[in-house]
Amino acid sequence: MHIDLRTVSIKPQRQTFDHIARRIGPDKAASRYQEGTLDVQATHNFHYRPTWDPEHEIFDASRSAIKMADWYAFKDPRQFYYGAYTLARAKQQETAESNFDFVEGRGLADTLPAELKETVLKLLIPLRHAAWGGNMNGAFITAYGYGTALTQPCLYHSMDQLGIAQYITRVGLLLGDDVEVLDEAKKHWMEDSAWQGLRRYVEDCFVLKDPLEVYVAQMVALDGLLYPLVYETIIDNVLASQGGTPIAMLTQFMTDWYAETKKWVDATVKTAAAESPENKAQLEKWITHWRDRAAAALMPVAQIALGAQADALTSELVGQFNARLAKAGVSL
Amino acid sequence: MDMKVSKKKLGLKEKYQHMTRGLGWETTYQSMDDVFPFVKYEGIKIHDWDKWEDPFRLTMDAYWKYQAEKERKLYAIIDAYAQNNGHLSVTDARYINAVKLFLNGISPLEYMAHRGFAMTGRQFPGVGPRVACLMQSLDEIRHAQTQIHSISNYNKYYNGFHEYRHMLERVWYLSVPRSFFDDAVTAGPFEFMVAIGFSFEYVLTNLLFVPFVSGAAYNGDMGTMTFGFSAQSDEARHMTLGLEVIKFILEQDPDNLPIVQQWIDKWTWRGYRVLTLVGMMMDYMLPKRIMSWKEAWEVYFEENGGALFKDLARYGIRPPKWLDQIEQDKDHISHQAWATFYNYAAACNFHTWIPTDDEMDWLSQKYPNSFDKYYRPRLEHWREEAKKGNRFYNKTLPMLCQTCQIPMIFTEPGDPTQICYREVDYKDNKYHFCSDGCKEIFEHEPEKYIQSWLPVHQIYQGNCFNEGVDPTAEGFDPLAAVLDYYHLNFGRDNLDFEGSEDQKNFDEWRGMATKNV
Numbered sequence: 089m090h091i092d093l094r095t096v097s098i099k100p101q102r103q104t105f106d107h108i109a110r111r112i113g114p115d116k117a118a119s120r121y122q123e124g125t126l127d128v129q130a131t132h133n134f135h136y137r138p139t140w141d142p143e144h145e146i147f148d149a150s151r152s153a154i155k156m157a158d159w160y161a162f163k164d165p166r167q168f169y170y171g172a173y174t175l176a177r178a179k180q181q182e183t184a185e186s187n188f189d190f191v192e193g194r195g196l197a198d199t200l201p202a203e204l205k206e207t208v209l210k211l212l213i214p215l216r217h218a219a220w221g222g223n224m225n226g227a228f229i230t231a232y233g234y235g236t237a238l239t240q241p242c243l244y245h246s247m248d249q250l251g252i253a254q255y256i257t258r259v260g261l262l263l264g265d266d267v268e269v270l271d272e273a274k275k276h277w278m279e280d281s282a283w284q285g286l287r288r289y290v291e292d293c294f295v296l297k298d299p300l301e302v303y304v305a306q307m308v309a310l311d312g313l314l315y316p317l318v319y320e321t322i323i324d325n326v327l328a329s330q331g332g333t334p335i336a337m338l339t340q341f342m343t344d345w346y347a348e349t350k351k352w353v354d355a356t357v358k359t360a361a362a363e364s365p366e367n368k369a370q371l372e373k374w375i376t377h378w379r380d381r382a383a384a385a386l387m388p389v390a391q392i393a394l395g396a397q398a399d400a401l402t403s404e405l406v407g408q409f410n411a412r413l414a415k416a417g418v419s420l
Numbered sequence: 421m422d423m424k425v426s427k428k429k430l431g432l433k434e435k436y437q438h439m440t441r442g443l444g445w446e447t448t449y450q451s452m453d454d455v456f457p458f459v460k461y462e463g464i465k466i467h468d469w470d471k472w473e474d475p476f477r478l479t480m481d482a483y484w485k486y487q488a489e490k491e492r493k494l495y496a497i498i499d500a501y502a503q504n505n506g507h508l509s510v511t512d513a514r515y516i517n518a519v520k521l522f523l524n525g526i527s528p529l530e531y532m533a534h535r536g537f538a539m540t541g542r543q544f545p546g547v548g549p550r551v552a553c554l555m556q557s558l559d560e561i562r563h564a565q566t567q568i569h570s571i572s573n574y575n576k577y578y579n580g581f582h583e584y585r586h587m588l589e590r591v592w593y594l595s596v597p598r599s600f601f602d603d604a605v606t607a608g609p610f611e612f613m614v615a616i617g618f619s620f621e622y623v624l625t626n627l628l629f630v631p632f633v634s635g636a637a638y639n640g641d642m643g644t645m646t647f648g649f650s651a652q653s654d655e656a657r658h659m660t661l662g663l664e665v666i667k668f669i670l671e672q673d674p675d676n677l678p679i680v681q682q683w684i685d686k687w688t689w690r691g692y693r694v695l696t697l698v699g700m701m702m703d704y705m706l707p708k709r710i711m712s713w714k715e716a717w718e719v720y721f722e723e724n725g726g727a728l729f730k731d732l733a734r735y736g737i738r739p740p741k742w743l744d745q746i747e748q749d750k751d752h753i754s755h756q757a758w759a760t761f762y763n764y765a766a767a768c769n770f771h772t773w774i775p776t777d778d779e780m781d782w783l784s785q786k787y788p789n790s791f792d793k794y795y796r797p798r799l800e801h802w803r804e805e806a807k808k809g810n811r812f813y814n815k816t817l818p819m820l821c822q823t824c825q826i827p828m829i830f831t832e833p834g835d836p837t838q839i840c841y842r843e844v845d846y847k848d849n850k851y852h853f854c855s856d857g858c859k860e861i862f863e864h865e866p867e868k869y870i871q872s873w874l875p876v877h878q879i880y881q882g883n884c885f886n887e888g889v890d891p892t893a894e895g896f897d898p899l900a901a902v903l904d905y906y907h908l909n910f911g912r913d914n915l916d917f918e919g920s921e922d923q924k925n926f927d928e929w930r931g932m933a934t935k936n937v
Contacts (some may be wrong), residue, residue, distance in 0.1 A: 102575065170491070250554070
């Protein structure tokens, strides 16, 4: 017997779960982002204190100096829950894959001017370690941050950083003659004076205890200067004009990723700053501090590709960064 | 001679190493101890993180690609199931109570696993295990969300789902699964991995996942079945990670053996206690049964687990403690648990019932040593009493085990007519336990378990009433006040299935779908 259930119209008892309805109203259907995010993290009646941090509950808002009346005021404008996130990234990786195929298949890496190739190897490959640092920092916020609205996108960010580190590795393996380019780049990361400011920056982030400060140091300040500098300015503009377009193809993932991700970062900063004058002041203090450190750390890196122009271009980017943050309600 | 050498083709393993562990470095501006502060206090000694064998080799681009494909298929089925009122094709509306148990008791644990693996994914100094943990963290938020999304449709039509997040932190029986995971997450990173990565995901996972997913398949619940099947390939990765963790820790230093053995003992017992809920679900809540709890334990633990522990013997690991008790208990615990929920159905967010005659015959056949002797007469008695209008809902709060938080319902090994009680005096207080296992776990870490948020104690201490409620007021009804605090709708979420709104609606809707009215 075929049961054609479409002819049957049943009135639902409720549109969504009560904790969602209390936030969006009882008569509205909830989105998958909302049902997968809002209030998902436990908040009450924890059973035991962490043996690794007995001063706090398992999830504890007091780990941060940023205070929120409601940690679900944070919203991801991309509305990423796991499904939406993986679908978005799968599409981007498809583009990345065809870009790699294109460059590899036509032997475009061999057409790059030797000097430019050298610059790219020196500039780009050590950044796989910085991206790995980004992964560590995202994992930290996911683990110890408060509220799924904040922690969920931080895991996505963390895994994106791992993906970026892996894309950079592939560029290295494609451009370099052997895996030695990776060893060489790691040596630079560990020893070369051009990289020590950045490495120190990343390592200093590893010992921060406040998840929101880590957010500022990584997602706001470092990402906010590094991606415009390396990918948008150096690779997509300067090097592309010197015959480096294949490199821009190989790093398109990073450019697209940053353009998308910064909308989420802006929204997060805006929400936290709008909450209270205290939050705003705290964010201004942190962002100023980490912006200055990031700009200083990136200067010698910028010089690898930009030489004498590095100073002017970096200052310009800092200006743009300030303007961007001003829109998010933070005056620097 | 200067000649361009063609590039060496990298093997998969070597390539993956460059994509992962090649990324890390020994920090020098900050000490490694400060960067990874939690890795030593449990006493586990790791000498060389590079000895870690990656249990699977998945770069992020491949991960996104495979997982997105799975998500696309899964959500297409969830949508179709919802659109076609798939819930009306389940065997019997009683089945939906098994789904309630799942959303209330299990899905929040998936979320905790996500956060827990993010913690270990941050804390291990080795890049290989860190990446594997983070991928699992990502998978676990997938499982939490796909479960919420597919069960969301049931919530629109049936009671008992609507406050699963609120109830998780309050309702008496939900403190059992919740405290289990709180216990794991508050432990150090190595213990968490042995607790969840190994004991739960490797040793016990088949006893949790297979019953629910097969139960869904047997009972026409395509929505639940589909997320189960879709999660299966993730679970396969998690299992290989769990096993690799154990082997890695044990191979690193002989001093690790006694620590790991104690964790395996503890977490097998803790997990087994939580699985009581699953056993009950299998034997009583699925209208179309898959297999009995006892059979599941025999297949998935005694056979498969037996082989596993034989394999681990070369590291000096012996099978977990208290297996002899579990062996005796397998004839009893599901019946004892269902009897408890039948008793406390007024304070519960799913419905209970007395099995039909056919179902009792099935139970007799599956439990020839226990059912007819101990449990059938009791069920028949309750059925008779209910017929006479004497359905008894217990309002007296039970004593809970300090460790597993299950009411003291289990019987003495060897004597199913005698409740098993154990107690310990610690710092001027007396603590109560359901078993030797739970008692010993407490004695090993009393400072942890004295913190337990025991729902019954909390009620008696007055912590489970809404703000403004005055327990000294005339005519104060404590049960009603507690149910308010639970956000439990009396008469809709609780009590017997017979006569429930769920039963009435399901019959009416199915009638609309199958008959001409």
